Amino acid sequence: MKQIRDFLISNNFPPxxxxxxxxxxxxxxxxxxYRIEIPSVEGPxxxxxxxxAAVAYGVTLHRISQGSGIWMLTDAEIxxxxxLGADAGIEVSLFVxxxxxxxxxxxxxxxxxxxxxARLRGMDEVVYATEDIVRGCELGLRSVLVADEGQLWLxxxxxxxxxxxxxxxxxxxxxxxxxxxxxxxxxxxxxxGTYNVPTDLTLPQIAAxxxxxxxxxxxxxxxxDDFGGFVRHYEVPEMIRIASPMYVKLGLRNAANIYxxxxxxxxxxxxxxxxxxHRAALVMxxxxxxxPDAVMGEAGAADLGIPVV
Numbered sequence: 458m459k460q461i462r463d464f465l466i467s468n469n470f471p472p473x474x475x476x477x478x479x480x481x482x483x484x485x486x487x488x489x490x491y492r493i494e495i496p497s498v499e500g501p502x503x504x505x506x507x508x509x510a511a512v513a514y515g516v517t518l519h520r521i522s523q524g525s526g527i528w529m530l531t532d533a534e535i536x537x538x539x540x541l542g543a544d545a546g547i548e549v550s551l552f553v554x555x556x557x558x559x560x561x562x563x564x565x566x567x568x569x570x571x572x573x574x575a576r577l578r579g580m581d582e583v584v585y586a587t588e589d590i591v592r593g594c595e596l597g598l599r600s601v602l603v604a605d606e607g608q609l610w611l612x613x614x615x616x617x618x619x620x621x622x623x624x625x626x627x628x629x630x631x632x633x634x635x636x637x638x639x640x641x642x643x644x645x646x647x648x649x650g651t652y653n654v655p656t657d658l659t660l661p662q663i664a665a666x667x668x669x670x671x672x673x674x675x676x677x678x679x680x681x682d683d684f685g686g687f688v689r690h691y692e693v694p695e696m697i698r699i700a701s702p703m704y705v706k707l708g709l710r711n712a713a714n715i716y717x718x719x720x721x722x723x724x725x726x727x728x729x730x731x732x733x734x735h736r737a738a739l740v741m742x743x744x745x746x747x748x749p750d751a752v753m754g755e756a757g758a759a760d761l762g763i764p765v766v
Contacts, residue, residue, distance in 0.1 A: 470638055471668050474661035478699050481667050489754030490701040492519035493741075494675060495733045496708055499525055499718035501537040503730040508545055510734035516741055518547050518734075519754055519761060520704060522602055522628065525717040526554025527589040532596055539597035539764030546757030549764050550600035550628045551593060553586040553608070559717070575604035575632035583608055587615075594622055600762025604630035606647060613648025626650040626762030631677065631684060636662075638669040645670045650762075651704065656680040656687055664699045675704040679736055686710050690740050694748035701751075705744075707736045 462472035484490060495511075498504050498521040511518050521542070527535065530551070542549035557565050558574030560582065565573050577583045586608055590601050599622060603609055609629070615621040631653040635641050641652055653675035654663060667674065676696055680687045688710055689696075697703060709729055718726050744751055757763065 469669070470642075471665045473665070474659070475664035475668060475699075476661045478660055478664050478695065479668070480698050481664075481701050483667070483671060483701055484752075485673065485702040485754055485758065486760045487754055487758045488752060489758070490703070490751045491697045491744075492673075492702075492704050492754045493517060493737055494520040494522060494704040494706040495730065495737065496522045496524065496706060497681075497715065497726070497733070498523050498730050499715060499726040500530065500723065501534050501541060502723060503726045504538050504541050504549070506727045507730045507734050508541060510731045511737070514734055514738035516734060516737045517753060517756055518545070518737075519756060519758070520548035520550060520600070522550040522552070524552050524602075525715075525719075526552045526556070527593045527598070527601070528554040528585075529717050529719065535593060535596045535598065536766075540766050542764045543597075543766045546761075546763060548600045548626065548762040549598065550602050550626065550762060551598060552602040552604075552630070553589045554717075555582060555585055556604070557582070572634065575630055577605040577608055583611065587611055590621065590625075594625060597764045597766050598762075599624055599764055600626040600628060600650075602628045602630050604632040606633075606644065609644070609647045609649060616648070624762070626760075628675070628762075629653055631655060631675075638666045641666050642669050645672050651675050653677070653706070656684045656708075660692065660695055660699060663696065667700050673702040673704060674700050675706050676700060677706045677708050678740060679708050679710055681708045681712060681714070682710060683714055684708065690743055691747075693740055693743055694751070697744070697748055697751045705737075705740060707733045707740065709733050709736065 564570035
């Protein structure tokens with residue numbers, strides 16, 4: 458194994474996990490170490506509820522994300538989410554659709570094929586999902602969530618060609634699944650703006666990824682049940698020290714899977730969104746107690762994908 462480890466070092470990769478957990482001096486452009494993200498904000502009512510709850514709990518939000526997809530929202534709903542995000546100075550990141558998990562794929566429905574659920578099957582799905590981005594940007598979005606390397610390449614090339622806004626943030630879903638420094642570096646080189654690491658990575662594994670890449674890492678510090686259900690609140694101060702710049706991402710344990718969302722479960726989506734803001738307040742208390750010197754970003758930072766209205 459020494460031959461392999463030496464070769465990795467010669468190519469600027471760590472030879473293994475970084476068990477010494479080195480601190481990182483990497484930061485967001487505004488100098489911050491961490492920001493707060495609330496996921497699964499499914500529509501304007503849920504977004505309004507999150508913003509209201511954040512004020513009540515004294516939590517500064519930087520980004521909300523959504524999982525059902527741009528295609529599951531009307532133009533009016535997207536414009537309203539953009540307005541709410543712009544007024545609050547936060548990034549609004551909506552997933553693309555359709556994706557393999559909701560298409561006519563037999564493999565995705567088999568026990569060994571579920572990992573393909575967020576992929577794009579065939580060129581038609583690539584076109585459909587990228588048209589979702591074009592439509593969203595026309596309505597004011599400046600952040601989208603993707604989970605397919607092919608689409609990531611296409612979106613990055615369209616940005617270079619002026620076919621998509623050059624300030625569009627391309628956020629990579631946890632469902633991409635790259636879980637080591639080499640794989641995440643490849644995703645960064647393809648044009649990723651931020652990368653959501655798998656929910657079960659250890660601190661030494663996260664530290665090894667941070668040593669190689671510069672892009673912000675999105676880290677679930679509480680994961681939904683179908684992503685493992687991990688509640689890692691007390692690890693957050695160390696995560697910030699070794700993984701900055703990072704988005705502290707608050708999923709929700711013991712909560713329903715609401716994808717794709719809609720009016721039939723809107724009340725549940727709203728309640729779960731409010732509780733995620735509550736969870737953010739719990740984590741902020743831990744950060745303030747055990748990492749008081751960690752710098753949280755301000756809302757409205759220039760590199761955020763804040764909607765245009």
